């Protein structure tokens with residue numbers, strides 16, 4: 001009887017899962033396996049918020065598999081050794097998986113594929129995460145893209161509009177001895193700080209579908225404008241679901257068409273939203289073709305940038321949302337509480353750290369890595385380098401976001417500020433943006449005075465940039 005191992009990794013879903021689908025089509029039985037091996041992601045093992053998500057996502061996958069009378073076999077340790085042991089124990093003749101694109105994962109997977117094939121075990125990998133593989137989108141001269149707009153123009157023509165794959169039927173699961181329990185992976189925090197995350201999210205394939213439906217109900221019609229308003233549910237909030245592979249871009253696209261077809265009224269233009277998914281593909285494209293993007297400046301000219309000396313006290317005030325700049329603090333507290341932050345606010349807090357405080361973008365990328373439920377190496381590296389000015393197709397360094405005018409423009413009534421800074425909620429909106437204008441408000445509320453002068457620190461950042469340009 002032919003048996004295949006399906007090695008689940010960052011593709012925690014049953015529907016539109018090409019590896020699972022192919023394995024079920026070619027074999028009588030499949031053994032669904034998840035191997036917890038954070039050490040194999042080297043310096044970028046999942047942070048605390050991601051581990052919380054992973055625990056619940058695995059739990060959800062286990063429940064979905066149960067619904068099909070199959071078991072999720074959990075293991076921890078070295079992936080290659082675990083797979084070898086399982087092949088020996090079960091007599092599996094093939095291993096199927098969906099690809100990952102981080103440099104450490106590519107190296108590991110290439111090695112494992114080669115070893116398995118040498119041992120006469122069929123090893124097959126698939127694309128479950130992207131519309132197109134990073135190597136399938138190239139310039140006319142066959143090079144990778146470095147600029148988003150032409151990348152997107154090309155990718156848009158390559159998107160395959162065929163529908164997603166169904167959950168394989170039948171899904172005949174096999175079992176193996178000696179698995180680990182989910183609890184033994186110790187993914188949940190020992191000190192339970194995760195109530196805010198639990199209140200905000202439902203990890204898993206079903207949670208992802210519900211989030212997509214909510215997006216269609218609440219936000220898709222007005223996405224082009226609403227996506228910039230942090231107080232609203234104006235975006236899809238699908239990023240952690242996408243990161244863990246609980247939903248694919250193909251499923252999102254097909255799901256939007258299906259859900260909108262059942263509704264009356266004018267059809268929204270989906271292009272602005274699809275373009276954001278295009279940024280996600282661009283991030284993968286960059287990290288694949290330029291595998292140092294998560295550590296090295298994409299623009300090497302920035303290697304000589306005069307960052308200020310690392311200052312832990314400054315960084316900690318930024319992390320805790322105690323900078324005295326309301327939009328920055330509101331964003332950092334939203335992140336701490338929910339594991340997510342609105343995109344516009346991410347840009348503002350990143351600009352404040354790298355420009356007003358002139359701290360290296362690595363400090364910010366690391367903090368996001370530990371606290372975001374959607375922490376994603378390609379997107380996080382792109383986001384930080386973009387704001388810091390050293391990335392591919394980056395915002396020019398001299399663009400320093402002004403957090404006061406940003407909150408006045410995108411949160412005019414100060415609703416977002418009031419939600420995350422309860423000590424300022426009683427103040428009139430104008431003062432929520434600039435509480436230092438009323439010293440008695442600072443005294444009464446305990447909200448800190450600004451840790452830097454925005455104008456002076458901006459000028460210092462521009463002077464530092466000027467020095468770099470002169471080199």
Ligand SMILES: Cc1cc2nc3c(=O)[nH]c(=O)nc-3n(C[C@H](O)[C@H](O)[C@H](O)COP(=O)(O)OP(=O)(O)OC[C@H]3O[C@@H](n4cnc5c(N)ncnc54)[C@H](O)[C@@H]3O)c2cc1C
Nearest residue numbers: 235236237238239276277279280343374375376379380383
């Ligand atoms: C400093 C900084 C760090 C960031 N770190 C991450 C990260 O670790 N993980 C992450 O998924 N996104 C990151 N982003 C991008 C973006 O902020 C989030 O993807 C977005 O806020 C997620 O919310 P959403 O799902 O509601 O987005 P929507 O507006 O609904 O967009 C749909 C999807 O498109 C993708 N997307 C949207 N914008 C971007 C973008 N700029 N770059 C790449 N993909 C994008 C995401 O997968 C998102 O879920 C970062 C941005 C900045 C400025």
